[in-house]
Amino acid sequence: MAFVSSGYNPDKPMENRNSDIGPRKFDEFLPPVIKKNFGAWKYHEILEPGILVHVAESGDEVYSVRCGTARLMSVVHIKEMCDIADKHCDGYLRFTTRNNVEFMVDSKDKVDALKADLLSRKFNGGSYKFPIGGTGAGVSNIVHTQGWVHCHTPATDASGTVKVIMDELFDEFTGHNMPAPVRIAVACCLNMCGACHCSDIAVVGIHRKPPLIDHEHLDNLCEIPLAVAACPTGAVRPSKVEVDGTTYKTVAIKEERCMFCGNCYTMCPSLPLSDSEGDGIALMVGGKISNRISQPKFSKVVVAYIPNEPPRWPTLTKTIRTIVDVYSKEANKYERLGDWAERIGWERFFEKTGIKFTKHLIDDFRDPAYYTWRQSTQFKF
Amino acid sequence: MAKHETPLLDQLESGPWPSFVADIKQQAEVRAKNEEGIELQIPEEVCDDLLGVLELSYSDGETHWKHGGIVGVFGYGGGVIGRYCDQPEQFPGVAHFHTVRVAQPNGKYYTTEFLRNIMKIWEMRGSGLTNMHGSTGDIVFLGTTTPQLEEIFYELTHDVEVDLGGSGSNLRTPASCLGKSRCEYACYDTQAACYDLTMEYQDELHRPAFPYKFKFKFDGCPNGCVAAMARSDFSVVGIWRDEIRIDQEAVAAYVGGEFAPNAGAHSGRDWGKFDIQKEVVDLCPGKCIKYEDGKLSINDKECMHCMHCINTMPRALMIGNDRGASILCGAKAPILDGPQLSSLLVPFIKVEEPFDELKELIENIWDWWMEEGKNRERLGETMRRMGFQKLLEVTGIEADARHVQEPRHNPYIFWKADEVEGSWDRDINEYRKRHQR
Numbered sequence: 072m073a074f075v076s077s078g079y080n081p082d083k084p085m086e087n088r089n090s091d092i093g094p095r096k097f098d099e100f101l102p103p104v105i106k107k108n109f110g111a112w113k114y115h116e117i118l119e120p121g122i123l124v125h126v127a128e129s130g131d132e133v134y135s136v137r138c139g140t141a142r143l144m145s146v147v148h149i150k151e152m153c154d155i156a157d158k159h160c161d162g163y164l165r166f167t168t169r170n171n172v173e174f175m176v177d178s179k180d181k182v183d184a185l186k187a188d189l190l191s192r193k194f195n196g197g198s199y200k201f202p203i204g205g206t207g208a209g210v211s212n213i214v215h216t217q218g219w220v221h222c223h224t225p226a227t228d229a230s231g232t233v234k235v236i237m238d239e240l241f242d243e244f245t246g247h248n249m250p251a252p253v254r255i256a257v258a259c260c261l262n263m264c265g266a267c268h269c270s271d272i273a274v275v276g277i278h279r280k281p282p283l284i285d286h287e288h289l290d291n292l293c294e295i296p297l298a299v300a301a302c303p304t305g306a307v308r309p310s311k312v313e314v315d316g317t318t319y320k321t322v323a324i325k326e327e328r329c330m331f332c333g334n335c336y337t338m339c340p341s342l343p344l345s346d347s348e349g350d351g352i353a354l355m356v357g358g359k360i361s362n363r364i365s366q367p368k369f370s371k372v373v374v375a376y377i378p379n380e381p382p383r384w385p386t387l388t389k390t391i392r393t394i395v396d397v398y399s400k401e402a403n404k405y406e407r408l409g410d411w412a413e414r415i416g417w418e419r420f421f422e423k424t425g426i427k428f429t430k431h432l433i434d435d436f437r438d439p440a441y442y443t444w445r446q447s448t449q450f451k452f
Numbered sequence: 453m454a455k456h457e458t459p460l461l462d463q464l465e466s467g468p469w470p471s472f473v474a475d476i477k478q479q480a481e482v483r484a485k486n487e488e489g490i491e492l493q494i495p496e497e498v499c500d501d502l503l504g505v506l507e508l509s510y511s512d513g514e515t516h517w518k519h520g521g522i523v524g525v526f527g528y529g530g531g532v533i534g535r536y537c538d539q540p541e542q543f544p545g546v547a548h549f550h551t552v553r554v555a556q557p558n559g560k561y562y563t564t565e566f567l568r569n570i571m572k573i574w575e576m577r578g579s580g581l582t583n584m585h586g587s588t589g590d591i592v593f594l595g596t597t598t599p600q601l602e603e604i605f606y607e608l609t610h611d612v613e614v615d616l617g618g619s620g621s622n623l624r625t626p627a628s629c630l631g632k633s634r635c636e637y638a639c640y641d642t643q644a645a646c647y648d649l650t651m652e653y654q655d656e657l658h659r660p661a662f663p664y665k666f667k668f669k670f671d672g673c674p675n676g677c678v679a680a681m682a683r684s685d686f687s688v689v690g691i692w693r694d695e696i697r698i699d700q701e702a703v704a705a706y707v708g709g710e711f712a713p714n715a716g717a718h719s720g721r722d723w724g725k726f727d728i729q730k731e732v733v734d735l736c737p738g739k740c741i742k743y744e745d746g747k748l749s750i751n752d753k754e755c756m757h758c759m760h761c762i763n764t765m766p767r768a769l770m771i772g773n774d775r776g777a778s779i780l781c782g783a784k785a786p787i788l789d790g791p792q793l794s795s796l797l798v799p800f801i802k803v804e805e806p807f808d809e810l811k812e813l814i815e816n817i818w819d820w821w822m823e824e825g826k827n828r829e830r831l832g833e834t835m836r837r838m839g840f841q842k843l844l845e846v847t848g849i850e851a852d853a854r855h856v857q858e859p860r861h862n863p864y865i866f867w868k869a870d871e872v873e874g875s876w877d878r879d880i881n882e883y884r885k886r887h888q889r
């Protein structure tokens with residue numbers, strides 16, 4: 072494993088340096104039919120789940136076949152995508168914001184062969200490499216974060232939870248059997264890199280134990296004022312502690328004030344808070360981002376805590392299945408999950424889904440909490 | 453033969469959804485065999501050890517990645533995220549496992565040639581594992597060692613002419629929906645706008661100078677396919693302000709059942725015959741559509757630009773001709789003060805090259821935020837702390853009823869001295885002449 076130099080010279084780092092060149096320009100990568108009809112599309116149609124046609128004013132057509140992916144993917148897998156794109160799509164492909172991959176062809180004749188090829192490819196173990204779906208009134212791929220695969224603050228895994236949820240909702244991915252699109256997101260901690268706060272269903276990793284304090288190392292590793300300032304609830308304050316006769320500068324935490332957000336840990340590695348019993352998942356529902364019919368809205372917590380049950384998180388998937396089934400049965404055509412819940416009332420949402428309402432579902436964080444309490448006698452028994 | 457037993461992870465190989473475990477295993481095998489004779493620059497067992505450390509997390513329910521670690525390339529403050537394993541003896545292949553963010557082409561179209569070229573760099577100099585794509589939109593290379601960082605940067609910028617993305621307290625890699633490239637709803641060229649601003653602000657992207665991260669996102673229409681309003685500090689959402697164009701013949705074809713409503717999005721279930729009254733007219737939030745005597749009409753003045761009618765009958769209804777975008781500001785995730793959606797700042801702006809109006813707006817906002825924002829405070833939080841009026845002031849925008857859902861509930865108004873006749877300068881002795889002590 073000899074070191075191979077790229078041409079970079081560490082003694083003269085600025086020599087031949089190309090800085091700030093930015094991304095490659097998008098139009099270098101557009102398939103010819105897309106480039107030709109850029110800005111001149113007339114309409115589109117979803118021919119079957121996962122397969123779209125876009126028709127241009129010129130009469131040209133582009134057929135897109137959308138496939139789910141695990142997002143975490145290997146070079147081997149990406150090269151396989153390239154082989155498919157070379158074989159069927161003149162060497163072009165694209166990814167979607169929701170981590171699907173799309174293969175585009177410029178005539179209908181080419182769709183069947185492409186489709187057959189995609190569906191024939193499976194990983195060892197039997198899962199599809201390129202399941203087709205993710206369009207229309209169904210479940211698209213899950214937007215998610217890093218989890219135990221790569222991050223230091225997760226309270227749950229992301230790749231694993233996504234895998235088991237999508238296994239459970241596979242028919243909803245490959246079908247158009249929902250009243251409206253159902254968007255799911257997974258974030259493995261409250262930082263929500265994968266952004267959950269406006270999804271129909273959001274899975275959010277949460278901690279439930281205050282940070283441990285590594286007294287003997289804290290002052291060496293961390294800036295105490297930063298850790299103190301990081302806490303949104305003022306739970307952290309500077310302190311001194313004696314361990315085996317030595318006095319250390321450290322912090323103290325008012326535990327009853329802690330909301331387990333992990334901000335102090337982000338500022339100071341001597342305040343870890345992950346814990347196999349404390350950690351788990353909060354389930355949120357009813358958010359959306361599109362402006363269609365109703366305005367964008369936040370997701371709401373409907374289950375305050377579900378334990379981590381790797382590798383297949385059965386309680387989580389069962390709860391999601393229940394919500395999806397009740398919503399699918401009860402909602403009107405075009406009605407998003409949150410719009411349905413608001414129409415029937417949240418008291419009915421809990422009744423119909425059989426989810427138990429607990430005190431943890433009443434907001435108690437700062438001013439916005441007040442706007443979520445009921446200030447009316449308009450309610451249902 | 454796998455290096456570590458992974459009985460828990462193995463259970464994620466079954467089921468129909470693509471298995472990341474099976475994929476990592478196939479990469480591990482390819483690395484071990486190395487049939488192409490690549491001079492691997494990081495440990496051969498990196499994929500095996502990633503599976504090993506992940507299995508450990510699955511069995512004890514806790515992460516095994518250490519906090520932070522500052523690494524990067526010369527002259528940049530972002531683009532690389534340092535990562536170290538907390539069990540390096542057990543898993544030496546991932547003892548150092550840094551992430552490299554690579555700027556993605558807007559709309560995420562690729563040629564296989566480009567993809568193969570960047571993959572070539574990554575299989576030699578990294579783990580061979582990626583995220584396509586990271587949450588912000590970058591191509592994410594998962595896992596390499598410190599000595600490889602400059603080499604990767606050099607090859608990316610020289611051989612494939614692509615740069616690192618953003619991380620840290622700076623401008624994050626901007627992202628757009630696919631826009632005009634393939635969507636008939638796009639009200640402006642999201643990709644061109646995104647590219648132009650990305651290039652304009654390379655310095656802000658690579659050298660952290662902000663209180664915290666800042667994101668632009670570009671949606672071509674109110675459907676919001678990149679979720680700009682939910683997750684960007686500066687959200688550009690396409691909109692039109694004239695009339696929705698109507699093709700009455702196509703309307704008749706929807707009513708007659710020749711065209712599937714909502715472009716076929718509901719094909720998996722029998723929802724009954726398309727009912728234009730119930731499915732379009734009654735659901736319109738502006739209550740401005742009429743369907744009478746087989747003719748559809750829209751009172752566009754009352755249209756809320758929600759996209760529902762257009763989404764439902766894409767072949768009959770088209771966005772108007774006077775197109776541009778709305779600008780909304782301040783979205784963020786819960787940390788620290790709870791989640792926020794973007795708030796409307798500019799109801800309508802033309803989005804045309806060279807995008808000067810957009811840039812002026814952005815720079816005014818940055819000047820203010822960099823001056824007033826506290827450390828780790830997103831724009832939305834600064835807005836909340838200082839008031840929306842402050843944002844209007846620094847951007848020189850007139851208040852407008854469109855800025856609010858409803859006017860304020862309380863009359864605690866912060867009048868300024870120069871807004872009150874005679875200003876605030878008063879003489880207590882003059883006052884006492886009129887009022888006894």
Ligand code: HEM
Nearest residue numbers: 115167168169252254359360361363634635675676677763
């Ligand atoms: C021609 C292309 C596209 C069209 C015509 C289109 C159409 C739509 C429509 C009609 C909605 C509103 C959904 C609703 O609330 O009923 C929507 C929302 C959305 N679309 Fe697309 N879309 C397109 C491409 C994409 C692509 C490629 C993606 C990414 C995979 C995407 C992701 C989304 C997302 C994330 C939303 C927001 C859903 C939410 O409210 O949470 N769209 N799009």
Ligand code: SF4
Nearest residue numbers: 217222225259260264
């Ligand atoms: S959501 Fe939290 S745990 Fe997950 S990748 Fe982001 S910071 Fe890490």
Ligand code: SF4
Nearest residue numbers: 302329330332333335
């Ligand atoms: S976890 Fe959050 S609330 Fe708890 S002490 Fe740390 S910063 Fe404060």
Ligand code: SF4
Nearest residue numbers: 629635638672673677
């Ligand atoms: S945001 Fe609008 S313009 Fe952009 S892809 Fe989605 S539907 Fe099309």
Ligand code: SF4
Nearest residue numbers: 736755756758759761
């Ligand atoms: S876009 Fe929405 S508000 Fe406007 S006419 Fe159509 S349905 Fe009504």
